[in-house]
Amino acid sequence: MVLKKRVDNGFNGFRVPVIPKGPRSTRRRGPFNKAAEDGQACAIEVLASLAGQLLQESESSACSNASEGNHQPSFSQGVIEHDGQGEVVPLKVEAIHQGSCAESTFKNDVASQNSSQKPFPCAKTDCSLGHISVNNSSECWEKVEAGVKSEIFEWDNKFVNYSNRLVQTPEKLRKESSDGNIKNQYKQEQEAGSSCFRESNLDDKCSLKDHLKLYVSPALIDSKNNIKSQFHRKSFPSASFSRHGNGIKLGFRDDDEKFLRCKKVSTKSKTFRSPRHIAHRRIRNLMSSKYWKTAPKLKDYELSRSDLGVPHYLKRKTCYGFERSQHNAIVKRRKFVDRVSGVISDGGFSSESVSNSPQKVTNVDKPSSSAKLHVPKAKDSYVKFSIKSIRIPELYIEVPETATVGSLKRTIMEAVMAILGGGAHVGVLLQGKKVRDDNRTLEQTGMSSNEILDTLSFMLEPTSLQASPAVCVGEPSSQCDISQPTRSTETPVLDSGVTDTLHDSPLLTYPGNLIESNHESTSSLADTTVDKITPDSRALVTVPGPTETLAVVPVSQKTKRSEFVQRRTRRPFSVAEVEALVHAVEELGTGRWRDVKLRAFENADHRTYVDLKDKWKTLVHTATISPQQRRGEPVPQELLDRVLAAHAFWSQHQAKQHGKHQAGPGTLKITEASAERPCVC
DNA sequence: ATTAGGG
């Protein structure tokens, strides 16, 4: 009555955004967790707190009216409106008296409304709001809980219970709960996730777009237009409501009295603060990670033509999914690798699905939490972001079917590194448009609007070349390549391997859409890449365009590259290859690896003359040691014998720098006739 | 670009 009176006084109410649930991993296990983390629950908690206040306000009169066994509402004056779906769903506030227990119950007042109106949307559409009750004793609800799905939390020395249906009196429940099955059943349902408590997706009804309109008793507002309430639930942050424009500002403090910018009603302030920080930290880590500095050694991913089947094109948008583990021991490399792996799996390389829609950062909410308690007109409204993932530029990767998964991973890794190797910054896309002006405020940009925030996304963009590299590209100087002054003139930026492979069997290319951003001074890979695929590209690459030209390798080679470039995938020599090698060496000697390569491995692009030289070295070694010590695919002893013979022969003849078949095999003094190979070619 | 060797 009192309250009704107040409502009837013409109070218009406030608008409170529903607080969506946080990421799963921020949730904690516990009795209140599910509901608390759920946006619905958050809203409910708001309601509950209000209910508590209502109760408190009217407690004296309400309690005095209590009559045993009579559950007549003693007042009905609060109205809650939900207009998220364009329809207004009013809820009524009631107080029910149960014995010594006073209750204030919010319930869906469907009866008194248009029958066409749906019940208050819950996480699940088929779920009605349920009831929020306030009790003086936790005991009551603990008993109720045995048979009813409900959430109980403490509010201002009251115990607020939210359940998906009207709770029964403690007495009744006591009876029912004597049946042990009920409790078990309840438990099971809880674990399975009841419709009401089940986690909702962000796009569920209780999303940021939804609003609760709370019609609150003006009496709850102090002279400064503040509505205050205190949550005492575990480490529940303190909350304060303040009037702000047409809405309510919610401010939460953690136990340290520090204001949290996220206004989600979460179990632990730490918990819901962390994702953000984690993300930031991770980004920072990534940025500073040495793995970002280097460029891929594309050459290493050449495959022999013989290996090449029909190139298998893989075009994927990849994104980093920043996991939201709360236990965020950050192990740079490990984490990073994991992430890349995640990219792969997420991208569905092994499946048909090209799932990844452009990942976007979803603005979960636009809480307007006040910077200061009790300051009605706090200037700072906070915009809360829940970043599910940050998009990285599209990758275009081509690998042969015979490539291993491991090499694919590395390839992707390197591609990513190449893109971001020079550093990265975060680009902001709002409604598909880039937000370039870093100086504008979120407010000015419109990023404080819930609707607009829906279309917000972030992406990582290369920032390299802004500084030195760009200069290097155009004018190779000793500055650019201190470690290798001699090379700077030859390969200003691009690794020679890049150009070589680009039109051969390149495994990595960067498509034009790779970089969606055009940050000032951020050169676009696209420009060069597309062109570069032509044989002439080298010029384009090494000669910077009028604007900034992005080198495919945005870093100043060497130093950086050596830090992360993966070694080539190991490719043990087959017996056949060994045979070919031995044969060639027998004829050409041990000092002409290029010739050996040309003669016996011309088509094996992945075997360089250095490789052959190395292999010969190991062959000699292998032949020297006992068979038990050898590893890998066994090489026929016959071949090893020839290796030894040829090695001995050519060692003596030092025929390393002679012209072709000149060192006469006839000079062979070794008994193994097989060691010598009169050149017949 | 190759060669020769150490790692």
Add this chain to the structure above:
DNA sequence: CCCTAAT
């Protein structure tokens, strides 16, 4: 296999 000094 990688890295590099020396050719």
